[in-house]
Amino acid sequence: MKDVNSSLLARIKWNERGLVAAIAQDAVSLEVLMLAWMNRESLQLTLETGDAHYWSRSRQALWKKGETSGHIQHVKELRLDCDGDALLLKVEQVGGIACHTGRRRCFYHLLEDGRWTVHDQCEPVLTSPGKFTG
């Protein structure tokens, strides 16, 4: 994935802030891990290095996923949607933890009986693995 050319980037419909949505999906479990954003630079770095880089809208900064936590995402597959404004990354999630809360994925609020409950298929990996399994 090292051949980053301008036509590749030109196919993407960057929004008014120069960003495109990027969904990270676990390449093995197929769980959706997180939704983040990329600008041109973060996509280029992702393609050049093979590791996911995003743009942090809150910090307004380039962000290599896992740079401090070690929870790097090795990108196995990259897809673009029909209208060019969303990317889908299939990733190998190092450490099995995508969320900054220590959970496997960011989508751990489940709607149950009309309210959001914290529920992942597994509890936070670091604390009590397997609570909901089997």
Place this chain on the structure above:
Amino acid sequence: MKDVNSSLLARIKWNERGLVAAIAQDAVSLEVLMLAWMNRESLQLTLETGDAHYWSRSRQALWKKGETSGHIQHVKELRLDCDGDALLLKVEQVGGIACHTGRRRCFYHLLEDGRWTVHDQCEPVLTSPGKFTG
């Protein structure tokens, strides 16, 4: 999923246009089908009816998925991410087609050798099923 209360909606971090990103994932295959957007009304209708409703940014209109095509999405599970600005819907995709191009999913542009190629695990369902399977 009929108990739509205001605290449920208040947990969502709506963007400056009053929208939240919504990822639709096939509940069986776990394929990511599409990324769309919801406003409060479309989320309420989704919860009340059990069928996915979105907000079309291009048409600036409420949009019941599959209203004209019949490719309705029955929502089986709804999740919210850690920072409240993305929803994940696990859906039963009626007809097996989520994309307006007739493909199973919108993410059919695959990055290969530095360029986007049209590639789904299956070709468009309506034309040549199974071309890439087995």
